[in-house]
Amino acid sequence: MHAVIDALLEIFTWAGLGLGAMVAGIAFVLFLLDGTWIPVRAVVETILEPAEPADTAPARPPRRVVRWFDETGGVNEAPLSEAQYAQLGAHDMADVYYRRGWTNRMRLTPGSPAVRGAARLAVGLAGVGVVSLVVSGILLFVRG
Numbered sequence: 001m002h003a004v005i006d007a008l009l010e011i012f013t014w015a016g017l018g019l020g021a022m023v024a025g026i027a028f029v030l031f032l033l034d035g036t037w038i039p040v041r042a043v044v045e046t047i048l049e050p051a052e053p054a055d056t057a058p059a060r061p062p063r064r065v066v067r068w069f070d071e072t073g074g075v076n077e078a079p080l081s082e083a084q085y086a087q088l089g090a091h092d093m094a095d096v097y098y099r100r101g102w103t104n105r106m107r108l109t110p111g112s113p114a115v116r117g118a119a120r121l122a123v124g125l126a127g128v129g130v131v132s133l134v135v136s137g138i139l140l141f142v143r144g
Contacts, residue, residue, distance in 0.1 A: 009136040016129025027118035037097040042068035
């Protein structure tokens with residue numbers, strides 16, 4: 001029975017630490033590819049499209065956009081999804097993050113959800129590896 005427990009602990013140690021390190025490397029690459037996002041205050045605007053002259057066309061839904069000044073003084077505009085608009089509520093101003101070096105790219109969070117997810121997975125895997133290593137060490141001295 002001791003051999004089975006030792007084998008499982010060793011598998012969890014190597015798998016946890018190895019996969020944790022690999023996923024941490026992937027998270028780091030994702031972080032580098034994500035680029036620099038700068039906080040800025042933006043104006044939320046609802047744009048009503050003019051109706052077609054003929055009444056046969058259905059009414060177009062309003063377009064919701066945010067506009068902001070970037071660090072070079074240029075004006076940028078990005079459309080809001082329904083989820084983003086619901087998250088902002090009925091505010092006419094919002095704190096958003098825009099991508100340095102790109103025009104018309106914005107998001108509502110400072111960090112990427114993909115990077116956060118990969119980093120949390122790496123920490124979880126490494127945690128399993130460390131716990132298995134500690135338990136294995138304790139059992140080594142307890143049995144000895």
